Amino acid sequence: MTAEKTIVCRCEEVTLGTIQDTVQTYCCSSREVKLRTRAGMGYCGGRTCRHVIDRVVAEITKEPIKDEVQLSYRSPIRPATFAVLGGGKHDNES
Amino acid sequence: MNFDIIVIGAGIIGCSTAYYLSKAGYKVGLVEKGDIASGTSSRCDAVALISDKKPGIDTDIGYKSIQMYKELAKELSFDFQFSSRGSLYVCETEQELEIAIGYAAQQRSDGYRMQIVDQKELLEIEPKLAKDLMGGIWTEVDSTMNPYLVCYAFIEEAKKYGLKLFTNHEVREIDRGVHGRIEKVITDKGIIRTERIVNCAGVWASQIGDMVGIDIPIRPRKGMILVTEKTDRIVNQKVHEFGYMLSKFEDINYKRNVSKLVENHNIAFTIEPTDADNYLVGGHRAFNGYDIRSENQVIRGIAERAMRFLPVLKDVSCIRTYAGIRPWVIDHLPIVSEVEEVPGFYIASGHEGDGISMAPITGKMITQLISGEKTDFDISRLRFSRYKEAIIS
Numbered sequence: 393m394t395a396e397k398t399i400v401c402r403c404e405e406v407t408l409g410t411i412q413d414t415v416q417t418y419c420c421s422s423r424e425v426k427l428r429t430r431a432g433m434g435y436c437g438g439r440t441c442r443h444v445i446d447r448v449v450a451e452i453t454k455e456p457i458k459d460e461v462q463l464s465y466r467s468p469i470r471p472a473t474f475a476v477l478g479g480g481k482h483d484n485e486s
Numbered sequence: 487m488n489f490d491i492i493v494i495g496a497g498i499i500g501c502s503t504a505y506y507l508s509k510a511g512y513k514v515g516l517v518e519k520g521d522i523a524s525g526t527s528s529r530c531d532a533v534a535l536i537s538d539k540k541p542g543i544d545t546d547i548g549y550k551s552i553q554m555y556k557e558l559a560k561e562l563s564f565d566f567q568f569s570s571r572g573s574l575y576v577c578e579t580e581q582e583l584e585i586a587i588g589y590a591a592q593q594r595s596d597g598y599r600m601q602i603v604d605q606k607e608l609l610e611i612e613p614k615l616a617k618d619l620m621g622g623i624w625t626e627v628d629s630t631m632n633p634y635l636v637c638y639a640f641i642e643e644a645k646k647y648g649l650k651l652f653t654n655h656e657v658r659e660i661d662r663g664v665h666g667r668i669e670k671v672i673t674d675k676g677i678i679r680t681e682r683i684v685n686c687a688g689v690w691a692s693q694i695g696d697m698v699g700i701d702i703p704i705r706p707r708k709g710m711i712l713v714t715e716k717t718d719r720i721v722n723q724k725v726h727e728f729g730y731m732l733s734k735f736e737d738i739n740y741k742r743n744v745s746k747l748v749e750n751h752n753i754a755f756t757i758e759p760t761d762a763d764n765y766l767v768g769g770h771r772a773f774n775g776y777d778i779r780s781e782n783q784v785i786r787g788i789a790e791r792a793m794r795f796l797p798v799l800k801d802v803s804c805i806r807t808y809a810g811i812r813p814w815v816i817d818h819l820p821i822v823s824e825v826e827e828v829p830g831f832y833i834a835s836g837h838e839g840d841g842i843s844m845a846p847i848t849g850k851m852i853t854q855l856i857s858g859e860k861t862d863f864d865i866s867r868l869r870f871s872r873y874k875e876a877i878i879s
């Protein structure tokens with residue numbers, strides 16, 4: 393499989409090629425790759441793809457993966473509907 | 487290393503400032519402790535509005551900034567997702583609508599297009615809104631962009647004019663020479679020589695001020711955002727409650743009929759579509775130091791308030807939340823100014839909830855100040871010395 397066809401971030405459909413190009417062009421961190429490509433910003437909150445992104449970035453920039461979470465998980469830990477978050481139904485729905 | 491000017495902080499204000507200074511021919515270094523846009527400019531909403539400004543100079547500057555964004559969207563090679571989608575203020579009560587009508591009339595008499603819409607028109611513009619809202623203000627010129635992409639765009643362009651970017655360089659000390667003039671910026675990675683500094687450190691501007699012995703009264707004011715999953719059209723533009731504006735204008739005393747949770751956390755509904763088809767739902771204001779953790783009670787309050795205006799949200803998922811801290815000052819006007827007691831030291835910070843909106847005009851006016859040109863607007867109200875005068879008088 394080529395880098396152009398390998399999808400790293402399934403939620404946002406970002407390929408390995410796009411991530412590699414971005415790191416090479418901007419010599420940037422995982423965080424910046426995420427902002428520039430949207431990789432890791434999808435429905436699963438990066439749970440599926442962030443380790444791969446971190447590894448690709450580390451390989452190219454030759455900087456070790458930082459201990460502090462580069463692509464931090466942000467709450468809520470699992471997606472939840474507004475009804476669940478906001479506490480039940482409202483009566484002005486008509 | 488030697489520069490004409492060192493800009494501290496690569497948020498949207500620092501990036502804009504670095505761009506306009508570089509373009510004007512100065513040799514500029516931009517020093518940032520983290521990545522580009524690692525502060526508030528990547529933890530915010532994304533609109534430039536005139537409809538949330540007070541009539542007069544605030545609106546004039548806001549309008550000018552939108553026009554500048556329009557030009558920049560054409561000039562800069564990097565796409566920052568600018569679009570003039572408009573914005574809609576919604577009124578919950580007759581009383582809110584009445585204040586809105588007065589406000590819009592005043593803005594119209596100044597030549598700004600703000601249209602009052604009634605209940606029926608409101609639902610034509612945004613069909614998913616709750617059916618019991620009274621009306622609102624529709625402002626077509628209000629615009630949106632992606633704030634961190636704006637930062638990248640400014641930097642990309644400024645590099646063509648010779649900007650040197652120092653990311654992961656934290657400013658630790660500032661050295662001064664004869665007559666207190668700026669001489670050096672000392673970072674954790676080394677020394678940079680310069681005679682001028684522009685402090686664009688947002689909520690951290692006061693820490694930079696400490697390094698030259700001045701007290702910059704900027705404080706962090708937190709705001710949380712809920713990001714929805716990608717979903718079918720919910721709204722076509724920024725929609726927010728007029729109560730948000732009323733709570734911002736301290737001279738109007740208006741109390742909304744809201745739950746304790748919403749009241750206590752200073753929550754006011756706002757939603758914005760993004761280019762990626764996620765929606766950003768907010769918002770709130772709180773003084774909570776530099777803490778940017780998500781708070782469950784605030785998430786709850788924002789979700790509750792949002793469903794009151796957009797009942798369809800109840801079945802939409804929130805996939806993540808984030809918080810940012812606005813650089814707040816007591817008189818709600820940014821500081822765009824030289825500092826007389828520290829020759830060579832300038833401040834462009836304190837934009838609170840308007841930094842995205844005001845970035846281009848701020849960068850341009852700081853450049854005018856430094857070059858000794860007349861500024862586009864009379865910015866005497868934005869001077870740093872206003873705080874000294876306030877203490878004396």
Ligand SMILES: Cc1cc2nc3c(=O)[nH]c(=O)nc-3n(C[C@H](O)[C@H](O)[C@H](O)COP(=O)(O)OP(=O)(O)OC[C@H]3O[C@@H](n4cnc5c(N)ncnc54)[C@H](O)[C@@H]3O)c2cc1C
Nearest residue numbers: 495497499519525526527531657688709810840841842843
């Ligand atoms: C929830 C929320 C919603 C918002 N919505 C909007 C909106 O819709 N429209 C709008 O116009 N505004 C909005 N704002 C406000 C806007 O985000 C801010 O006004 C703006 O981002 C401030 O930009 P800045 O460049 O001044 O600060 P920042 O972006 O915080 O940049 C300051 C930079 O300085 C760096 N720095 C700090 N200390 C040092 C040091 N010692 N050495 C080197 N670098 C240093 C930081 O790392 C940071 O990158 C919102 C804010 C929040 C919180």
Ligand code: FES
Nearest residue numbers: 401402403434438
């Ligand atoms: S796979 Fe990347 S965010 Fe879900």
